[in-house]
Amino acid sequence: MAIYFYKVNDPYGCFSNFSPHPIEIAGYHWATVEHYYQAQKFVNTKYEHIIPVIRQASTPEIAAALGRDPARQFRLDWEQVKCQIMYVAVKTKFLHHLNIQAVLLETGEEFIVEDSPTDYYWGCGKEKTGQNQLGRILMDVRREIRDNCAKS
Structure with a gap:
């Protein structure tokens, strides 16, 4: 049986990048994984000034909208690094x-x-044919945590 998640208030909503679980990465506080992920799109670009705006966005929805704005170009290596960035977050x-x-x-x-x-x-899409990269990352994180606990 598969475990499906999407909305923060639904069962397993804590798996969502919008869940209210702050993280600290590289000395910065991020209100959600979504805040961090969206900001990383603009590292070392002419749009780097938007990073603190995204970090301080009052909701993950606002952070996502700022990060998805088609008027701003993402970093050149974004397609190569986005999964690793998501994994770390x-x-x-x-x-x-x-x-x-x-x-x-x-x-x-x-x-x-x-x-x-x-x-x-990141998800499965309406027809359930998507790549589900976020689900795969969650399963990888689960395996890594479990393996590290077994070694302790």
Whole structure:
């Protein structure tokens, strides 16, 4: 049985990048994984000035809108680095919030799916044919945490 998640207030909503679980990366506080992820699109670009605006956005929805603005060009290596950036952010979130780490570990070996009806890269899309990259990252983080706990 697969575990589907999407909205923050639904079961397994803590798996969403919009969930209110702040992270600290490279000395900066980010209100959500979404804030961090969207800001990273503009590192070393002429739009770098938007990074603190995204970081300080009052909601992840606003951070996402700022990061998706088609008027701003992403960093040149974005397609090559975006999965690693997401992995680091998601892993940081689950390492620092033990309550949701427990939820992730309790999923055992279940397949985890971001049930986004519109995102065919990070989610499964409306037809459930998407790549589900976020679900795959969550399963990788789950495996890494479990493996590290077993070594302790």
